Amino acid sequence: MTAFVSRFCVGGDGPAIAIKDSIDIAGYPTVAGSRALRHAAPAAEHADVVARLLDAGWSIVGKTTMHELAFGISGINDFAGTPVNAQAPDRIPGGSSSGSxxxxAAGEVRIALGTDTGGSIRMPAACCGVAGLKPTFGRVSRRGAHPARSSLDCVGPFADSVDGIVAAMAVIAPDFDASQARDSGKTFRIGLLDDVLADPAIVDAVASALRKAGFTTQRVRLDGMGAAYQAGMQVINFETWAAFGHLTGAGALQPDVEQRLLAASATRRDDLDRAEAVRRAFTAQVDAVLYEVDVIVLPTLPELPPLLSAVREGRSILALTTLVRPYNLSGHPALTLPVPVADVPIKAGLQLVGRKGGDETLCAIASRIERAIASGGVAQ
Incomplete structure (x- = not known):
């Protein structure tokens, strides 16, 4: 099934880009993949990121499907459509920015925008074998993105190469330095996260990609990952219930989203207060590690994307976000890049986490890794 819910062409003759259907485009309804919002009025004005793209002469070619209300990670949506994962059609595309x-991945567009509240750019990018960036929280305007209020969510790009990520960021983040984001041969200190609970083949694939790029690494630890994952869940539950809880009870939501929202309604203010304490502690811990290294490297997902059939039959996949969700809580930028896995046709995701405001550094390092993988050895 196509990744688009609607196709049109707005803008100039510059690069083509697709936009997730939780981001406003004037004259088109923002339905967020939900039957409950199918009668939404067309947006009155462009989201800030859309306005910046159009002002730069880019061509918006349509809106992409998504997991309903951006509150799910499989990408399965029987109302708006479940897009096919081009690198593994029998596996989930990932969510929530599944269509982007x-x-x-399918080559329908080279660059797309999505949103990432708990891994919703990085997870589908890793599932589909493309690059994706969750920018530093607050660096890219969320005005015109839904839900309107979030302490976790970021608008960011997908692309078929790191160069596409850089091109998009140079437009949607006015202070982004594209020249700094392109690898200049600078020496970087690479921290490889220790004791990661992930498929050993994926852990090996990440380490192999770093070696091919000529990087030496040092081991680093983040003992707060588990607590940050749980706290991130509490925050997203509290904020999503506040935004969309009124849509429950009418029979218009997918069963998985309805159930998840109703469960989220049990999150209380004291739960949120505890989560905020974890946020402060984990953020400080990540900052401390990033004082010693320029980037933290780990797998994006702990395993390869699960089979669609297994997820439809009820397999729980929430644990797929254990390595991505903590960095929504802390607000650090995180980029995922596809890397080959030995003896497997499906690529996995290598995740880079950097200092706040250091999105350009992530792109420069990712570019070097990307070139090394393409050439089969150390990037030149």
Missing amino acids: AAAV
Whole structure:
């Protein structure tokens, strides 16, 4: 099934880009993949990121499908459509920005925008074998993105190469330095996260990609990952219930989203207060590690994308976000890049986490890794 819910052409003759259907485009309804919002009025004005793209002469070619209300990670949506994962059609495309990732993977567009509240750019990018960036929280305007209020969510790009990520960021983040984001041969200190609970083949694939790029690494630890994952869940539950809880009870939501929202309604203010304490502690811990290294490297997902059939039959996949969700809580930028896995046709995701405001550094390091993988050895 196509990754698009609607196709049109707005803008100039510059690069083509697709936009997730939780981001406003004037004259088109923002439905967020939900039957409950199918009668939404067309947006009155462009989201800030859309306005910046159009002002720069880019061409918006349509809106992409998504997991309903951006509150799910499989990408399965029987109302708006479940896009096909081009690198593994029998596996989930990932969510919630499923259509944006799938459109890039299928070659329908080279660049797309999504949103990431708990891994919703990085997870589908890793599932579909493309690059994706969750920028530093607050660096890219969320005005015109839904839900309107979030302490976790970021608008960011998918692309078929790191160069596409850089091109998009140079437009949607006015202070982004594209020249700094392109690898200049600078020496970087690489921290490889220790004791990661992930498939050993994926851990090996990440380490192999770093070696191919000529990086030496040092081991680093983040003992607060588990607590940050749980706290991130509390925050997203509290904020999503506040935004969309009123849509429950009418029979218009997918069963998985309805159940998840109703469960989220049990999150109380004291739960949120405890989560905020974890946020402060984990943020400080990540900052401390990033004082010693320029970037933290780990797998994006702990395993390869699960089979669609297994997820439809009820397999729980929430643990797929254990390595991505903590960095929504802390607000650090995180980029995922596809890397080959030995003896497997499906690529996994290598995740880079950097200092706040250091999105350009992530792109420069990712570019070097990307070139090394393409050439089969150390990037030149």
